[in-house]
Amino acid sequence: MSVQLGLASILFALFVGIPLGALAAVKHNTWIDYLSSLVTVTGISTPPFVRVVLLILFFSLFLAWLPTGGWEGIWDVRAIIPVIAIGSGPAAILARYTRSSLLEVQGQDYIRTARAKGVREGAITAVHAMKNALIPVVTVTGVTLANVITGAFFVERIYGVPGIGRQFIDSVTGRDYPLLLGIVLVFAVVIMIVNLLTDLSYGYLDPRIRYR
Amino acid sequence: MTTRVEGGASRVARSRVAGEPQPRRARGLWRDAWYRLTRNRAAVVGLFFVVLLVLVALLASILAPYSFDRQDLESTDLGPSGAHLLGTDQLGRDQLSRLLYGSRISLAVAFVDVLIVVVVGVPLGLAAGFFGRWVDTLVMRTVDVLLAFPSLLLVIVVITYLRAVLDQPQGAFLAVVGGLDKVTGGLLGVFIALGLVSWLTVARLVRGQVLSLKEKEFVEAARMVGGTNARIMFRHLLPNTLAPVIVAATFGIPGAIATEAGLSFLGLGVRPPNPSWGILIAEGLRAMRAFPHEMIFPALTLAITLICFNFLGDGLRDALDPKLRVD
Numbered sequence: 001m002s003v004q005l006g007l008a009s010i011l012f013a014l015f016v017g018i019p020l021g022a023l024a025a026v027k028h029n030t031w032i033d034y035l036s037s038l039v040t041v042t043g044i045s046t047p048p049f050v051r052v053v054l055l056i057l058f059f060s061l062f063l064a065w066l067p068t069g070g071w072e073g074i075w076d077v078r079a080i081i082p083v084i085a086i087g088s089g090p091a092a093i094l095a096r097y098t099r100s101s102l103l104e105v106q107g108q109d110y111i112r113t114a115r116a117k118g119v120r121e122g123a124i125t126a127v128h129a130m131k132n133a134l135i136p137v138v139t140v141t142g143v144t145l146a147n148v149i150t151g152a153f154f155v156e157r158i159y160g161v162p163g164i165g166r167q168f169i170d171s172v173t174g175r176d177y178p179l180l181l182g183i184v185l186v187f188a189v190v191i192m193i194v195n196l197l198t199d200l201s202y203g204y205l206d207p208r209i210r211y212r
Numbered sequence: 213m214t215t216r217v218e219g220g221a222s223r224v225a226r227s228r229v230a231g232e233p234q235p236r237r238a239r240g241l242w243r244d245a246w247y248r249l250t251r252n253r254a255a256v257v258g259l260f261f262v263v264l265l266v267l268v269a270l271l272a273s274i275l276a277p278y279s280f281d282r283q284d285l286e287s288t289d290l291g292p293s294g295a296h297l298l299g300t301d302q303l304g305r306d307q308l309s310r311l312l313y314g315s316r317i318s319l320a321v322a323f324v325d326v327l328i329v330v331v332v333g334v335p336l337g338l339a340a341g342f343f344g345r346w347v348d349t350l351v352m353r354t355v356d357v358l359l360a361f362p363s364l365l366l367v368i369v370v371i372t373y374l375r376a377v378l379d380q381p382q383g384a385f386l387a388v389v390g391g392l393d394k395v396t397g398g399l400l401g402v403f404i405a406l407g408l409v410s411w412l413t414v415a416r417l418v419r420g421q422v423l424s425l426k427e428k429e430f431v432e433a434a435r436m437v438g439g440t441n442a443r444i445m446f447r448h449l450l451p452n453t454l455a456p457v458i459v460a461a462t463f464g465i466p467g468a469i470a471t472e473a474g475l476s477f478l479g480l481g482v483r484p485p486n487p488s489w490g491i492l493i494a495e496g497l498r499a500m501r502a503f504p505h506e507m508i509f510p511a512l513t514l515a516i517t518l519i520c521f522n523f524l525g526d527g528l529r530d531a532l533d534p535k536l537r538v539d
Contacts (some may be wrong), residue, residue: 018362039222041523041526042515042519045521046514046515046518047473047474047518048469049473049474049477049514050470050473050493051495053493053511054515055509057508057511061500130266146365154474158266172478174361174476175372175376184365187365191360
């Protein structure tokens with residue numbers, strides 16, 4: 001369950017965060033940019049247990065669209081709130097990085113060349129600028145894994161998802177030390193592997209970086 | 213004499229000749245920063261809210277209509293009304309009073325977080341950057357190891373261990389610490405666990421700054437006129453690293469407040485009946501379908517507080533170091 005939830009949250013973060021950051025960079029210093037930075041600050045500053053509580057209040061109690069808890073697999077509507085609650089933190093971080101990195105790239109010479117060739121503005125952003133702007137963003141994605149794990153502690157407990165995050169919290173409150181140690185070990189291994197993959201991915205993304 | 217070579221804006225301000233027609237009045241770094249900060253609308257909102265929060269925390273006993281732990285079992289789970297502006301919880305305690313007193317806990321955490329940054333993070337970073345060699349290795353490897361964990365995971369594990377040790381203390385020292393922890397309603401444990409992680413980024417930041425600054429001419433000049441190591445570190449290097457430290461400390465505060473609320477939410481932090489915002493949210497969660505007001509107000513207060521601290525941090529960053537601005 002936790003792996004499904006975690007992957008879905010990271011995908012959510014990628015598919016929401018990067019377009020949001022790109023949109024903010026393209027329309028930068030307009031109300032779209034300001035709105036997106038407000039959303040980003042909210043996502044970065046609120047902890048996941050506040051986000052999930054507010055989401056439940058709004059979507060489950062106020063609008064009554066979604067159930068208030070439970071887990072029936074990743075394809076069920078019950079997965080929507082936990083995925084958004086966990087994923088919105090990394091999404092906000094990714095959006096912020098995408099925006100600043102795209103703004104930086106757009107000032108470079110080859111973007112001006114593309115513009116001089118008569119390439120449409122949309123194509124410049126999507127093809128020329130994005131490819132280079134995404135390098136720092138991809139490296140941050142690995143780091144956001146920590147947010148996903150710690151986010152899962154609270155969200156799985158509040159929303160009643162039977163995953164490893166809830167196991168962890170139960171082991172802490174129930175003082176089940178062997179289980180606690182085991183779960184921390186699992187987290188440590190996962191984090192180490194992802195950090196290693198992130199480091200290795202630098203070389204593929206930016207051919208100037210080579211490992212000897 | 214050595215104070216003249218500090219560098220920074222004071223030098224710029226003094227170099228203006230008095231009486232000459234000037235396009236605008238010369239200002240120091242801090243006045244400049246203040247000017248830029250007050251031009252930033254989000255930062256002003258954040259600053260205003262933070263000041264308000266401090267006032268509320270200081271005056272909580274005057275402002276709160278009831279005591280935070282006064283139970284009234286004849287009026288439990290009431291909705292917002294004239295007598296109880298934000299309603300009551302399942303034991304009939306006034307929610308507004310609990311929320312007001314809760315701000316004290318959050319601000320105490322913020323204060324201790326900054327204290328640890330100043331007392332531990334900054335000196336260690338200074339020493340690591342200035343002395344290099346084994347001091348640097350020792351401090352920075354410790355930082356690396358602790359930063360490798362997600363901080364919340366580390367804090368939860370540490371506080372679980374602390375709770376286990378302090379509840380059945382062995383030896384005089386642990387008994388004293390455990391007693392203090394009980395008196396403060398579990399806050400001391402939160403402080404210890406937070407203290408382990410809150411100084412890391414600032415130590416790294418200060419070290420990086422010192423590494424580049426200690427090669428500058430003004431350090432050489434200070435050494436030449438006989439400045440001791442301690443004097444160079446605290447009188448010359450420290451002021452120049454202050455701006456990023458202030459920014460990092462401001463960004464650290466919402467993290468610390470959120471961590472405390474999270475721990476209390478899980479039942480690991482502050483103990484009931486002390487009204488931490490995290491506890492209020494956890495208690496509100498129990499009956500959220502029937503009495504959503506018990507959850508809405510603490511959750512919104514916490515969210516707004518964290519956002520405002522972030523606004524203030526963003527504003528400070530732009531004001532103190534305009535070069536860092538993206539656009």
